[in-house]
């Protein structure tokens with residue numbers, strides 16, 4: 001029998017390629033937040049998968065983006081870049097048939113010495129499978145990959161093959177975490193992330209980028225979790241939008257978040273949400289540090 005393997009696997013790519021969806025499907029539970037909007041992920045999330053032969057410590061990174069400047073965007077790009085270097089294996093996630101300049105920018109930031117696997121995601125959207133082959137050939141010209149694996153984070157197609165390839169690249173060594181541990185983040189972290197996901201899913205195109213969430217208190221009272229959260233916005237007008245007429249939108253957001261929290265935590269949740277103003281927080285380095293984003 002071959003020796004046990006264990007190592008860190010960074011999931012890198014431009015925004016919206018399906019990195020967080022891939023992490024969730026690989027570990028079999030929704031721990032990373034997902035939305036159709038770019039730059040949903042702001043904090044790296046670790047997801048651990050342990051098999052009889054291997055422990056994969058996946059790290060879902062923010063998408064590396066080149067569209068927007070600003071203090072927050074720079075901080076996210078820094079996390080994305082460092083994360084893809086500081087791991088045993090990097091998985092470069094690219095959308096099938098869509099290789100753009102933005103993808104190349106990501107590749108350019110991953111050192112040549114880094115073990116690198118390409119996951120060609122969203123193949124469920126490819127009508128004609130024959131188109132995949134020339135796409136893979138194009139990718140091969142961009143960079144030397146240890147392997148290129150077409151996958152679908154949505155359907156789970158080919159994920160066993162992706163895992164097999166990664167396993168072969170991980171170093172031999174004992175497990176770093178107990179076999180049943182799913183993540184290194186606590187419930188407080190996930191409470192904030194889930195609420196942020198609802199803002200991404202239920203607010204318009206621009207507003208989610210102006211919002212951040214902090215957890216003011218998290219108490220366990222028997223089987224109930226009592227959570228008080230603040231949604232930070234940058235302007236008074238944004239506050240009114242998030243709350244909505246008669247508080248209707250905030251209520252929808254909170255209810256959706258509470259249900260997801262109850263599902264993840266496996267118990268009842270009371271969720272109190274307040275919307276507060278912190279002028280121009282996305283450009284405020286001190287506030288970003290306080291939020292763990294700087």
Ligand SMILES: Nc1nc2c(ncn2[C@@H]2O[C@H](COP(=O)(O)OP(=O)(O)OP(=O)(O)O)[C@@H](O)[C@H]2O)c(=O)[nH]1
Nearest residue numbers: 015016017018019020021035039040041063153154
């Ligand atoms: N059809 C299809 N859609 C997918 C697949 N994987 C992800 N998506 C969708 O792509 C969108 C982006 O997914 P995310 O997982 O949030 O992407 P991400 O790369 O983590 O994005 P950022 O965190 O913004 O960098 C969502 O609408 C997902 O539902 C897939 O395999 N097939």
Ligand SMILES: [Mg+2]
Nearest residue numbers: 019020040041
């Ligand atoms: Mg993400």
